[in-house]
Amino acid sequence: MRVLIIGGGVAGTAAALAADKAGLEPRLFEAYDESAGLEHGVFLTVAANGMDALRAVDAHHVVLDAGFPSGRIRFHSGTGKHLGSIPLGPALDDDSVTRTIRRSDLYGGLYKLVAERNIPIEHGKRLVRAENLPGGVRAHFADGTSADGDVLVGADGVHSVTRTAIDPSNPGPRYTGLGNIGGFTRTADIDAEPGDYVMIWGRDCFFGYTVAPDGEVWWFANPPARQEPSRADLRRLTGADLKSRLIDLLSPDKGPAARIVRDTGGEIRLTNQYDLPSIPTWHDGAMVVIGDAAHAVSPSSGQGASLAAEDAVVLARCLRDLPAVPDALARYESLRRDRVERIVTWGSGMNNTKKQGLVGRALRDLALPLILRKADSPKEMARMAWMFEHHIDWNDTVRP
Numbered sequence: 472m473r474v475l476i477i478g479g480g481v482a483g484t485a486a487a488l489a490a491d492k493a494g495l496e497p498r499l500f501e502a503y504d505e506s507a508g509l510e511h512g513v514f515l516t517v518a519a520n521g522m523d524a525l526r527a528v529d530a531h532h533v534v535l536d537a538g539f540p541s542g543r544i545r546f547h548s549g550t551g552k553h554l555g556s557i558p559l560g561p562a563l564d565d566d567s568v569t570r571t572i573r574r575s576d577l578y579g580g581l582y583k584l585v586a587e588r589n590i591p592i593e594h595g596k597r598l599v600r601a602e603n604l605p606g607g608v609r610a611h612f613a614d615g616t617s618a619d620g621d622v623l624v625g626a627d628g629v630h631s632v633t634r635t636a637i638d639p640s641n642p643g644p645r646y647t648g649l650g651n652i653g654g655f656t657r658t659a660d661i662d663a664e665p666g667d668y669v670m671i672w673g674r675d676c677f678f679g680y681t682v683a684p685d686g687e688v689w690w691f692a693n694p695p696a697r698q699e700p701s702r703a704d705l706r707r708l709t710g711a712d713l714k715s716r717l718i719d720l721l722s723p724d725k726g727p728a729a730r731i732v733r734d735t736g737g738e739i740r741l742t743n744q745y746d747l748p749s750i751p752t753w754h755d756g757a758m759v760v761i762g763d764a765a766h767a768v769s770p771s772s773g774q775g776a777s778l779a780a781e782d783a784v785v786l787a788r789c790l791r792d793l794p795a796v797p798d799a800l801a802r803y804e805s806l807r808r809d810r811v812e813r814i815v816t817w818g819s820g821m822n823n824t825k826k827q828g829l830v831g832r833a834l835r836d837l838a839l840p841l842i843l844r845k846a847d848s849p850k851e852m853a854r855m856a857w858m859f860e861h862h863i864d865w866n867d868t869v870r871p
């Protein structure tokens with residue numbers, strides 16, 4: 472079975488590895504020129520459920536080698552009040568814990584595995600159109616070329632072209648009212664246990680950081696903007712503009728946020744944050760979407776990369792075990808939809824706390840210590856087991 476995979480992010484590379492392991496013939500098409508995409512983004516978390524999915528395709532060592540374990544998140548208000556702390560996820564019996572990894576290390580590591588397994592990767596191939604054909608599918612690229620296959624897997628991210636090809640009435644992503652920006656620096660006197668996160672609900676901007684085992688500070692911020700900035704607006708902002716704006720936003724708060732940004736060298740970029748709670752149609756004929764293309768969970772959930780890996784592995788098992796492609800795609804949807812939509816809803820709740828006015832902030836700072844104390848109990852961790860302890864058995868046969 473020829474599997475055309477569009478997009479070389481976590482979903483696409485994991486799908487290529489999974490399809491290969493399932494005995495199918497994957498081909499990966501990525502819009503960026505070779506490695507250009509690796510320069511973008513800062514860092515991600517891979518939760519225990521994401522590690523489980525990567526383990527199913529023998530790729531978990533990418534995260535074990537380049538990532539570090541992340542234990543707790545400690546929350547503060549912008550006034551310096553400690554609001555509480557919660558674990559980033561459970562420590563499972565097999566020692567799986569949530570890990571933090573640079574996006575470039577995760578993508579680079581997965582790409583390397585794809586190349587080592589001799590799976591063809593074609594760069595500079597931006598999908599512009601796809602169509603079902605009798606008994607197969609055709610992908611059309613911006614450079615005028617096309618490719619035919621038996622199934623097309625749209626792993627082309629939150630602005631997916633495949634999603635629209637499957638159903639033009641599928642909605643696009645929802646702007647969350649927040650931006651994403653981050654960087655890396657070495658700043659003296661940072662108060663954090665290596666691996667733990669500190670997150671600050673500042674007066675004007677949410678800020679988070681963690682300290683890597685080598686002492687480097689990895690940080691992100693979510694500056695709010697009611698109006699969605701256009702791509703051209705974002706491109707016009709220089710690193711120096713962004714830094715000075717961010718320092719202005721963070722300066723009213725107690726804590727090291729403004730200092731961390733001031734000490735950051737190198738390029739920083741601002742992107743818009745989106746989520747995609749639910750689309751009616753995940754597949755049509757021989758085309759299907761996975762990862763952010765199907766359901767973009769906000770970065771606040773820490774689950775985007777993990778869910779993308781899970782989708783990829785479940786889809787490959789369905790294609791391996793069910794002879795007719797449409798049956799396999801329908802089974803994949805039925806195995807995945809409820810779970811991912813539940814996690815998207817959970818993640819967007821977290822985002823709403825990041826953009827509140829004066830009264831909202833005061834109420835939040837009063838309520839959060841209680842909420843966080845409750846969330847830090849073993850009972851609450853057990854209640855979240857459905858999310859973190861999700862296990863995919865690669866050898867289990869998928870039944871219709």
Ligand SMILES: Cc1cc2nc3c(=O)[nH]c(=O)nc-3n(C[C@H](O)[C@H](O)[C@H](O)COP(=O)(O)OP(=O)(O)OC[C@H]3O[C@@H](n4cnc5c(N)ncnc54)[C@H](O)[C@@H]3O)c2cc1C
Binds near residue numbers: 513516764776
């Ligand atoms: C540039 C970038 C930076 C990011 N930075 C962060 C970050 O710092 N922190 C964080 O938590 N999450 C970040 N994310 C999101 C995170 O990687 C995803 O939420 C998660 O890993 C799910 O991955 P995915 O493979 O479904 O989608 P993505 O990671 O978005 O991957 C989609 C891939 O498809 C390619 N693509 C898109 N359109 C086409 C097309 N028409 N034809 C061919 N290829 C196409 C893209 O270039 C990309 O490689 C970033 C994503 C991107 C693309």
